[in-house]
Amino acid sequence: MKVRKTDRRTVYTINVIKEAFIKLINKEPYSKITVAQLCREAEINRSTFYLHFDSIDDVLDAVLDDALLLTKTSPTVDFENQSFTFHDLNENESLVPACQRIGDADKYQKLLLDPDLSEYIIGRIMLHEKDKVVPNIIKRTGLSEEDAMTLFSYVIHGSFAVNRAHGFKKDSKWSHDVQLLNRFIQAGYESLRK
Known part of the structure; x- marks a missing residue:
């Protein structure tokens, strides 16, 4: 995960992305999840995703770390x-x-x-x-x-x-x-x- 200033909006966006990831993983295997799907589920654009994460693997790491x-x-x-x-x-x-x-x-x-x-x-x-x-x-x-x-x-x-x-x-x-x-x-x- 990229290191950014942690203001409320940033924390909110990161949490939205992680929650969208969890929703997707409950529907289908990890290997089938794409950045495009994740962006649709989180209702964000790709540039917002890449502002916070480098890849789906980074989101997985963040979710596992939270757990x-x-x-x-x-x-x-x-x-x-x-x-x-x-x-x-x-x-x-x-x-x-x-x-x-x-x-x-x-x-x-x-x-x-x-x-x-x-x-x-x-x-x-x-x-x-x-x-x-x-x-x-x-x-x-x-x-x-x-x-x-x-x-x-x-x-x-x-x-x-x-x-x-x-x-x-x-x-x-x-x-x-x-x-x-x-x-x-x-x-x-x-x-x-x-």
Whole structure:
């Protein structure tokens, strides 16, 4: 996204473009969305679009960043030496992976389910979560940063796959699967620590 002075009109226009993008992604796959469609949906001209964004990919990044910033408002929970019940997983947002917390917002679900975007979205989640999660893995396992990054990638890919398989909907099977993954990850951390 281009860096511009952030007055109210600029913020408004950027938000209109992002909301138009979300409306379009709920109608069709990302690969089919064009700048022309986006401009029509946002009721702006191409020059206004290009004043704020270089491409559709920039809009995607801005929308994903907004979604990921929503997850940063949840308090972080230290899983170490704690056990959680299905009730905790259903009710406490801080216990679920970032991709699930994003998925809880209906407006992002179609975006998360777009098969062409899975790896891209995972990469964006990793970019946002890396600085918080990797040091925690290092602390809990004693691994090098490189090895902790490998585990981090594994955990994010697995969490995204499980959440995607459930359509980013929380139900008893989702709770079971997430609790199973959390126990597996916790046991792995403990094993590596020894």
